[in-house]
Amino acid sequence: MIRLSEDPFDPGALLTAFAQGRSETGAVATFTGLARAEQGATAVLELEAYPGFTESAIGRIADQARERFGLHALLILHRVGTIGPGEPIVFVATAASHRRAAFEACDFLMDYLKSRAPFWKKEHGPDGARWIEPTAQDHADRERWS
Amino acid sequence: MARVLLFGPLRDLAGWRERQVAATSLAELRVFLAAEDADLGAALGGKGVQVAVDQAVVRGDMALSAASEVAFLPPMSGG
Numbered sequence: 260m261i262r263l264s265e266d267p268f269d270p271g272a273l274l275t276a277f278a279q280g281r282s283e284t285g286a287v288a289t290f291t292g293l294a295r296a297e298q299g300a301t302a303v304l305e306l307e308a309y310p311g312f313t314e315s316a317i318g319r320i321a322d323q324a325r326e327r328f329g330l331h332a333l334l335i336l337h338r339v340g341t342i343g344p345g346e347p348i349v350f351v352a353t354a355a356s357h358r359r360a361a362f363e364a365c366d367f368l369m370d371y372l373k374s375r376a377p378f379w380k381k382e383h384g385p386d387g388a389r390w391i392e393p394t395a396q397d398h399a400d401r402e403r404w405s
Numbered sequence: 406m407a408r409v410l411l412f413g414p415l416r417d418l419a420g421w422r423e424r425q426v427a428a429t430s431l432a433e434l435r436v437f438l439a440a441e442d443a444d445l446g447a448a449l450g451g452k453g454v455q456v457a458v459d460q461a462v463v464r465g466d467m468a469l470s471a472a473s474e475v476a477f478l479p480p481m482s483g484g
Contacts, residue, residue: 292484306484307412309476312460337484349484372484379413380482390414393483 260333261317263308265340270350277334277352284331284354288361290369296344297384304342305381305388313377320371328364330355335368337378367404374401407434407469410476415454419445431456432466434475453480 270291278287294304321333331354338348349372353364374397381390406425416422419442428434439446448454455462457476458469469475 307416309410309412309457309460309478312457312476315460374483375481376484377478377481378484379479380484381413390417391482392480397483 261314261321261335263310263313263337263339265338267346268336268338268350270347273334273336273350274352277332277354281331281354283356285356286358286361287352287354288358288365289350289352290365291347292349292369294342294344294346294348297382300384300386301344301382302385303344303383304348305383306337306339306342306348307379307381308337308339309377316375316377317372320368320375324353324364324368328353328355328360328367330360330364333364333368335372337372337376339378370397370400370404373397406471407473407475409434409438410474412476413479413482415445415448415477415479418448428469430466430468431458431463431475434469448479449477451479454478 274289295301317335321335324330324333334352336350342348351365351368353361355361355364374393379390381388406427409426410423411419426434426437428437435446435449438449455478457478458467459474
């Protein structure tokens, strides 16, 4: 399942719900990304998506992950709108028979989300605002899977 | 009339996020927007800017209908 949310979310509650009622799943891996303060340089993040388009694009990579790692289920929840330092910005959960597939699928999905997902991100700080593009490291991380 | 959407830095540059424009093709739409705002016109043709019509990325020109939704997508930031 793929969801965008304007509202804060509770990663613990998402994990509890995701892990419930599974008798054949041996492994659930999760990743929670938090918005960084960057030593006061970032007061808030503003994250914009293209509703519908963004979920479809993430959905295509989720389908790849399901097939490549044999996932039983996955959940991606991404914040949009205004996000303060320390708040969860993204949550990814993957369920598989064994741990390696669950870990790797989570890693794969995050590398895609950080480098390719249709979001536009603006950092607001004491020196003004600036739009962010993926770093060379973000691109290199995604290349590991090709 | 096409419904035009701008995202990220394009929205800041133009000073609007969404508007209706009378255009029967993408090429005509670009000419119209560039005539009104030359900086925006140049930015819409800039490196890495993708165009989606009805949520599907397209290349080159394309006919537009009254119900078309045209989105200009600058390089994406990732999540």
